Amino acid sequence: MATADPRAAMPGRLHGLMLRHEMVLAAILVAALFVLSLQTDRFLTTDNLLNQGRLMAEIGLIALPMTYIIITAGIDLSVGSIMGLCAIMLGYGWKNLGLPLELSIALSLLIGTIAGAVNGWFITRVRVPPLIMTLATLALYRGLAEGISQARSVRGYPDWFFVLGQGELLGVPTQLWLLLVATVVAAVVLARTSFGRMLYAIGSNETAARFSGLPVDRCKIAIYALSGFTAGLAAWIFVSRVSTTRSDMGTGVELDVIAAVVLGGTSIFGGTGTILGTALGVVLVQLLKNGLALTGVKGDATIVVIGSVLILSILVSNWLRARRGVD
Amino acid sequence: MRKTLIFALSVGLMGGTALAQEQRWDGADDLPVNPLDCAGAPGEVAAKPYDGGQPNNPPDLAGKELVLVDVPKLIGIGYFNATSKGMQLAADELGNVKVTTDGPTKANIDEQITFIDNFITRGVHGVLFAANDPVAIAPVLKKALDKGIHVIGYDANAQPDAREWFVNQAEFNGIGKALIDNMAAEIGEDGSFAIVTSTFTTPNQARWIAEMWAYQQKCHPNMKWLETVEAQEDNILSFNQATTLINKYGPELNGLFGMTSVATPASAEAVTQAGKCGEVAVVGLATPNGMRPYVQSGCVKSVVLWNPVDLGYAAVHVARAVADGKLKPGDTQVDAGKLGTLPVVNGSEILLGPPFVYNMDNIDEFDF
Numbered sequence: 001m002a003t004a005d006p007r008a009a010m011p012g013r014l015h016g017l018m019l020r021h022e023m024v025l026a027a028i029l030v031a032a033l034f035v036l037s038l039q040t041d042r043f044l045t046t047d048n049l050l051n052q053g054r055l056m057a058e059i060g061l062i063a064l065p066m067t068y069i070i071i072t073a074g075i076d077l078s079v080g081s082i083m084g085l086c087a088i089m090l091g092y093g094w095k096n097l098g099l100p101l102e103l104s105i106a107l108s109l110l111i112g113t114i115a116g117a118v119n120g121w122f123i124t125r126v127r128v129p130p131l132i133m134t135l136a137t138l139a140l141y142r143g144l145a146e147g148i149s150q151a152r153s154v155r156g157y158p159d160w161f162f163v164l165g166q167g168e169l170l171g172v173p174t175q176l177w178l179l180l181v182a183t184v185v186a187a188v189v190l191a192r193t194s195f196g197r198m199l200y201a202i203g204s205n206e207t208a209a210r211f212s213g214l215p216v217d218r219c220k221i222a223i224y225a226l227s228g229f230t231a232g233l234a235a236w237i238f239v240s241r242v243s244t245t246r247s248d249m250g251t252g253v254e255l256d257v258i259a260a261v262v263l264g265g266t267s268i269f270g271g272t273g274t275i276l277g278t279a280l281g282v283v284l285v286q287l288l289k290n291g292l293a294l295t296g297v298k299g300d301a302t303i304v305v306i307g308s309v310l311i312l313s314i315l316v317s318n319w320l321r322a323r324r325g326v327d
Numbered sequence: 328m329r330k331t332l333i334f335a336l337s338v339g340l341m342g343g344t345a346l347a348q349e350q351r352w353d354g355a356d357d358l359p360v361n362p363l364d365c366a367g368a369p370g371e372v373a374a375k376p377y378d379g380g381q382p383n384n385p386p387d388l389a390g391k392e393l394v395l396v397d398v399p400k401l402i403g404i405g406y407f408n409a410t411s412k413g414m415q416l417a418a419d420e421l422g423n424v425k426v427t428t429d430g431p432t433k434a435n436i437d438e439q440i441t442f443i444d445n446f447i448t449r450g451v452h453g454v455l456f457a458a459n460d461p462v463a464i465a466p467v468l469k470k471a472l473d474k475g476i477h478v479i480g481y482d483a484n485a486q487p488d489a490r491e492w493f494v495n496q497a498e499f500n501g502i503g504k505a506l507i508d509n510m511a512a513e514i515g516e517d518g519s520f521a522i523v524t525s526t527f528t529t530p531n532q533a534r535w536i537a538e539m540w541a542y543q544q545k546c547h548p549n550m551k552w553l554e555t556v557e558a559q560e561d562n563i564l565s566f567n568q569a570t571t572l573i574n575k576y577g578p579e580l581n582g583l584f585g586m587t588s589v590a591t592p593a594s595a596e597a598v599t600q601a602g603k604c605g606e607v608a609v610v611g612l613a614t615p616n617g618m619r620p621y622v623q624s625g626c627v628k629s630v631v632l633w634n635p636v637d638l639g640y641a642a643v644h645v646a647r648a649v650a651d652g653k654l655k656p657g658d659t660q661v662d663a664g665k666l667g668t669l670p671v672v673n674g675s676e677i678l679l680g681p682p683f684v685y686n687m688d689n690i691d692e693f694d695f
Contacts, residue, residue: 040449048448055441155462166466242440244462251435293445298429299402 021265021317025280028313032284036291043291050173054241056286057175058083058234058250060279062257063264064186065227067278070261071190072202072220073270074130078119079231079257081141083250086112086235088145091154091245101161109232115141116228120221138254142247149247157243165240175237182230187275195219203270260285263310265317284309354527354555354586355537362538363504365546377656378487379675380468385475388452388650395426395646396446397455397639400483401434405616405695406635407457410482413639414455420664421647426455436460440467447471453646456490457482465489477649481642482635487675491649494642495676496633499531503538504546505682506610509629510582511547513608519551520582521572523565523590523611526557532586535612539584553580558590565593573601585611591630595621615685615693622690634683635695641666641679 037044062079069076086108093104119137122128128136167174190196201209202216210216231250239245264281266273285306292302351357397414399407411428418424431438436459443454444467454471458464461484468478468489480493487493510520524532536555543550553576558565569583569590583598585591591611595618598607604626613630621627644663648654654661660668661677672678685693 042448042450051444051448055444153460153462238437241466242436242460242463243466244460246436246460246463248435249437252433289441290445290448293429293442294449296427296449299442300432303432 021313021320022274022277022280024316024320025264025277025284025313028309029280029284029287032288032291036287036295039291039295043294048290048294050171050176052286052290053176053179054173055290056282057173057179058238059253059256059260059286060179060282061182061230061234061237062227062253063260063278063282064182064275065223065230066257066261067186067264067266067273067275068190068199068223069130069227070258070266070268071199071270071273072223073206073268074123074220074224075134075258075268076116076119076130076224076227077134077254077258078115078137078141079227080250080253081138081145082112082115082228082231083235083238083253084145084247085115085141085148086232087239087245087249088149088247090236090239092148094157095154101158105236108235109229112232112235113225113229116231117221117225119228120224123224124217124220142251145247149245154245155243157240162240162243165237165242175241178233178237183275183279187279190275199223200271203272205271256285259306259310263313351537352540352552352555354522354524354533354557355540356528356530356533358534358537360537360541361500362542362545363500375672375674377675379491379493379656380472380478380488381491381656382472382475382477385477385650386452389652391423393424393453393647393650394451395424395453395455395643396451397426397428397642398430398439398442398446399428399457400430400439400459401432402428402430403432406614409635409693409695410457410639410642413636413641414643416636417640417643417647417664421643424643424647426643434459436463440464443467443471447474447476451476452650453477453479455479455481455642455646456485458485459483461485477646479642479646479649481638484676491675492645492654493676494638494645494679495672496635496638496679497682498672498678499534500538500542501678501681502535502612502631503540503542505631505684506535506584506612507539507543507547507550509631509684510584510608510610511550513610513628514550514581516547517549517551518581519553519576519579520584521553521576521580522555522584522586523558523569523572523594524555524586525560525590527555535586558593560587560589562589562593565590566597569594569597570601573597573603573607578606580607582608582610585609585613587611588613588617592617592621595627599624599626614695615690616695618685619690622685622687625687628686630685630690631682632685633679634693636693637666637683638679640664641669641677645677 042048066076089111090104090108093099093107094101119134122133123130164174169177198214198219201214202219206216238249260281261278262268263284264277266277288306288309289302292305397411399410414426418426430442439459446454447470454476458480465486468485471478478490480490482496484493522536524536527533556568556572558568573580583594585594591613595609598604598609609627610629612632618627618630622630641663645654645661648661659671663669669677669680
């Protein structure tokens with residue numbers, strides 16, 4: 001049988017390197033960078049790349065806990081609505097409740113965390129499937145945001161508030177620093193701590209994880225709460241970037257985030273996935289969108305390309321995995 | 328609190344004369360009104376200093392090729408296809424303008440910002456926009472100005488200092504005049520009418536009703552107001568409310584105003600189903616597609632709105648004039664090709680002109 005094994009056809013080292021999903025992604029990313037930079041000289045400039053970093057900070061942040069959640073075979077569709085709710089609460093607390101802006105930001109982050117924890121509580125204690133629960137709160141939280149805001153927007157924030165969304169630190173957009181730090185922390189936690197290993201264990205076999213005595217429910221509530229908190233953080237950044245609050249903020253963000261996570265190689269069935277993959281997925285989508293726009297491809301054609309890349313990368317990755325004989 | 332403020336503001340603005348003012352009709356707001364002349368002469372242009380923003384060292388493009396991008400609220404709907412058609416028309420006519428339309432497929436402010444941001448990086452001479460949010464779009468527009476790019480709005484404005492000019496499709500008093508004039512033409516100077524609006528506090532509708540009231544008092548004083556009813560922007564509720572009005576007032580009711588693009592077709596449907604076509608006139612704000620069946624059946628004679636093709640056409644002409652140095656802060660008018668000269672109003676807005684009336688002869692030329 002050994003002669004029929006496809007692994008034999010490839011030298012060991014190259015084999016191990018080639019077959020990682022992240023490598024496939026990185027290769028696509030480099031190829032895309034190369035092709036796009038040939039098409040327009042405005043793409044591969046420091047200015048443009050930093051600016052893209054600014055634009056992808058919200059999606060990138062939310063994608064980190066989403067990776068955790070999808071690794072445990074869950075999903076969180078409500079992140080966009082939580083983002084909208086937190087944005088509204090930030091403005092509402094400041095303008096209508098008369099709180100100091102700092103306190104209002106803290107309140108909005110707290111509400112995001114609670115909104116996420118509510119998802120987690122129902123999923124673990126009431127056993128509502130994550131897809132159904134977060135689909136329900138997708139509507140519920142958006143409804144709350146619209147009800148509280150009464151379709152009015154809050155404007156006129158003080159200058160210091162805009163530092164996070166529009167300012168720079170050492171020449172790099174402020175929120176990009178935040179994203180970088182959060183990504184590194186999230187990656188280390190997932191790869192190097194027992195908490196991270198617990199996530200993989202839950203996703204691979206939840207029953208086995210329970211029988212091993214792992215605190216599965218507490219862990220799940222924690223990651224959904226973290227997801228809500230991060231959505232609140234994204235709302236803060238977004239409000240600071242666009243200088244106003246609206247109840248429809250963050251509409252559709254969940255789909256962009258999930259697409260980036262899945263593109264990054266996290267299996268929707270749980271058990272596999274890395275933060276590096278997610279980061280590559282986020283960057284690839286953002287740079288493809290930007291590069292295509294700069295080369296003059298229209299918006300509707302761009303989404304077609306993004307969808308095709310998503311399917312292609314998963315096909316290639318599955319094909320390689322099948323050849324390798326894993327799963 | 329808000330009401331008190333508005334009240335105090337309007338009293339303050341109108342000064343002593345306000346004391347003599349009668350109670351306005353239901354559904355009108357308390358803001359000062361400015362009815363136009365009955366004869367149709369253009370309204371007086373209130374002088375207001377230029378309040379737009381200015382690009383930072385724009386390149387000298389006088390007479391040279393001008394590359395514009397148009398970022399509407401969303402793409403793929405009839406209304407913005409029409410504005411985009413008008414832009415191409417103007418570009419073809421001018422010969423030295425290139426304009427491409429691209430934008431989000433949903434009316435989403437976040438995506439719209441990203442589109443404009445990418446266009447700034449790509450390097451264009453001018454951005455035309457219809458804002459999904461006047462404040463949220465401001466930072467990215469200011470960034471464009473900062474890079475020397477001309478910024479012109481149309482259809483939906485941004486904060487004035489974030490763009491140079493805004494092409495305003497219709498002023499409230501213009502809409503008020505068009506609605507009342509068309510109704511008077513259909514039901515006569517002593518006809519009576521009722522109004523189907525969204526809610527009494529919806530800003531645009533309340534403004535229009537206040538201007539209609541002021542213009543009717545001034546120019547058609549014998550017309551009679553029966554009732555204003557609220558119907559949200561709900562199709563079935565609008566239909567029910569219109570039907571109730573028809574039954575309640577019977578032959579006394581000569582006309583119905585629809586104040587929203589939902590209320591007008593629903594009122595027309597109610598009149599059609601009650602078999603009152605020809606007895607009860609329907610005049611209102613609506614899109615041609617929504618009203619086509621009623622206009623073609625002859626039940627509705629006039630639909631008031633602006634012409635989005637002209638709106639896009641004017642926006643490109645304004646951009647060209649700005650690049651050529653022919654439209655500067657402080658100017659009072661601008662040349663807009665086949666539309667003639669358009670007046671500058673409100674400091675940094677260009678008024679498209681009186682509203683457009685769709686009727687049986689022209690409605691098939693429009694698809695939105």
